[in-house]
Amino acid sequence: MLQEIHEKVEAIVKYYYSEKGKFTIMPLKIRWRGREHIITKLGYPHKYKDGRITMFIFEVSNKSTWFRLKHNTETLTWELEAVSDGNAT
Numbered sequence: 001m002l003q004e005i006h007e008k009v010e011a012i013v014k015y016y017y018s019e020k021g022k023f024t025i026m027p028l029k030i031r032w033r034g035r036e037h038i039i040t041k042l043g044y045p046h047k048y049k050d051g052r053i054t055m056f057i058f059e060v061s062n063k064s065t066w067f068r069l070k071h072n073t074e075t076l077t078w079e080l081e082a083v084s085d086g087n088a089t
Contacts, residue, residue, distance in 0.1 A: 002084040007032065011069070011078040027058055027069060032080055037062050057081075 010031040018024050025045070029038050043059035056071040068082040 001087050002082060004082050005080045007080050009069070009078050009080045011071075025056060025058075025071065027060055027078075030067065030069065030078070030080070037065065037067070039067075 011027050012029040014026045014028055016024055016026070026042060027039050029036055031037075039060045040063060041061045043061075045056055045058045047054055047056045049055070054073045056073065058067075058069040058071070060067050060069060064085065066084040066086065067080060070079045070081050071077075072079070
């Protein structure tokens with residue numbers, strides 16, 4: 001079931017340049033409500049502007065849970081926007 005969350009989370013991320021020379025951010029692990037979730041799959045990240053601030057959106061998952069994360073490049077904070085366990089109800 002999809003649940004909107006909008007809570008700050010801690011994230012361990014990898015910043016690197018890809019083989020094509022593109023700067024890439026990859027979330028590896030998040031801590032939400034005292035539990036650590038290791039990211040095993042990264043969907044296609046995208047970005048948008050909120051005024052002058054660039055926001056990155058990441059759709060990621062582990063073996064059982066899907067997460068939508070937002071990264072604020074000005075404050076360098078991470079927010080869990082939504083979570084789903086994959087069930088329809």
